[in-house]
Amino acid sequence: MATLITPRDLPTWVPGRVLSASDGQGWKDVAHRAYLYTGLDVPIPAMDCFMIVRYRGGDTPMDRWVDGRWTRKTCTPGDFSLLTRSANSHWHWTQCIDVGHTYLSEALMSRVATDIVERDVAEVRLHDVLQAQDPVVTQITDAITTEAKHQGVGGALYAEALSIQLAVHLIREYAEVSFRGEAAAGLLSPSVMRRLDEFIDTHLHEGVTIERMALIAGLGVWTFTKHFRESAGVSPYEYVIRRRLERATRLLTGSQRAIKEIAADCGFSDQAHLTRALRARQGMTPAQMRRSAGRSGA
Numbered sequence: 504m505a506t507l508i509t510p511r512d513l514p515t516w517v518p519g520r521v522l523s524a525s526d527g528q529g530w531k532d533v534a535h536r537a538y539l540y541t542g543l544d545v546p547i548p549a550m551d552c553f554m555i556v557r558y559r560g561g562d563t564p565m566d567r568w569v570d571g572r573w574t575r576k577t578c579t580p581g582d583f584s585l586l587t588r589s590a591n592s593h594w595h596w597t598q599c600i601d602v603g604h605t606y607l608s609e610a611l612m613s614r615v616a617t618d619i620v621e622r623d624v625a626e627v628r629l630h631d632v633l634q635a636q637d638p639v640v641t642q643i644t645d646a647i648t649t650e651a652k653h654q655g656v657g658g659a660l661y662a663e664a665l666s667i668q669l670a671v672h673l674i675r676e677y678a679e680v681s682f683r684g685e686a687a688a689g690l691l692s693p694s695v696m697r698r699l700d701e702f703i704d705t706h707l708h709e710g711v712t713i714e715r716m717a718l719i720a721g722l723g724v725w726t727f728t729k730h731f732r733e734s735a736g737v738s739p740y741e742y743v744i745r746r747r748l749e750r751a752t753r754l755l756t757g758s759q760r761a762i763k764e765i766a767a768d769c770g771f772s773d774q775a776h777l778t779r780a781l782r783a784r785q786g787m788t789p790a791q792m793r794r795s796a797g798r799s800g801a
Contacts, residue, residue, distance in 0.1 A: 507551035507589060510534050510606045517545050517594075522601070525651040529659045532611035533666035535651040536604045542597040549589045552606040553629055555669070556584040557644045560601030567633050568593040576634035583640050585677055587629035588612075605644045607670055615670040616680050621698075622721035623683040630677045637676070643669045675715065682721055691734040695720050703746050707770045713739050743770075744780060751777060755789055756796035762789045 508516070511526075519538035526534075534552075542563070558578045565578045569592040578584070578600070586592055588609055612627040647665050650658055674680065691699075698719055703711055716739055717727035731739050747769045754765045766777035766789075778788050787795070 508548050509551055510536060510554075510604065513547070513550070513604075516547050517543065519543075523603075523648065523652045525647075525662070528651065528654060528662075530662045531659065532608040533647065533662050533669075534606040535647050536606075537648060537651075538602055538604070540596075540600050540602065542599070544595040546593045547591070549591050550586070550606075551588065552608050553588050553612060553627075553673075554586040555605040555607070555640065555644055555673075556586070557603040557605070557641065557648070558582045558584075558600060559603055561599050563596040563598035563600050565633060566595040569631055572631075574631065574633045578634050581636055581641065582634050583632075583637065583644070584634065585629045585632040585673070587631075588627075603644060603648045605647050605669070607666055607673075611666060612670050612674065612678075615667060616674050616678075619671065619674060620680065620682075620718060620721040621694075625681045625683045627674065628679050628681075629673060630679070632677060637672075639672050640669070643672070675718070680718060680721075691720060691730050696734060703743060707743075707747060707750060708768050709770065711743050711770065745784075747771065748780060748784060751781065751789070752785075752792065755793050762793075765789070 513536075514521075517538075517540070519540040522537040522539055524534075524536045526536075537559070558580055560580055562577065562579045564575065565584075566573060566575050567584070568574075569586065569590050578596070609627075613624045616624045616627050643665050647662060647669075650662055650665070655661065699716055702716070702719055706715075713724055713728065716731070717724045720727050720730070722730065728739060731742070735742050737745070751765055751769045751771075754760060754768065755762070758765075760768075762777070763774040766772075766774045769777065771777040771780065774789070781792065782788055785792070
């Protein structure tokens, strides 16, 4: 396998003026550098870390080759790009740009992924993202940049805390994780089911995706769906709907909150969505359920 380059090697391949850097500040598993670049056409050898590029100034068309395919986007201030570890890439842009780089180590990403799924992680790979916007990524990378520039008290500890937050978000939203060893066949363990229940209850008002559930279980989506159905007796989708309806029923019968508020709190897209789901599974509308509960308590 070819030697992977480090962030310090990058200017050899991508020449630019360094605007700020965390060099010499004692940071562990995270680093920062900001550059001012002219238009360039540059192949970059695979790096030994994960790189987040935050676009801070200048608009430019951006072409990038990675994983055997080219992608073209226009990158502007507020956008970011992701480059996974150990991936050869080729970048081409035509305008002057001001960018901040945040580098996360393989050790950090693997450690955080292991903590999330409680399984031995073989590899973490970031998705091929050339241009996207995400306020969480922006906020954390900007905080890392500010710390590198101003070097506050406890800077290394602060940078470590920020890097862990960033790693968690990237793994949850922009990564694929593979695991060591084969997944156990059959039923999901009680501890995995408890973690899934905790996750569902905490995020019920949001979009609970099967991909996130599979990641928590440490399985691929297909394998997770099969094992989950064997364990719970229903599909993951039906299980989540039932949890939503359980919460909705408690709120409808135990409070006077507006039905549309209850629908939103339980993760339904709107009141009509809640009504359809409740009628299909319990044979009554939210208003009918509330009236029935009132008569029962009379």
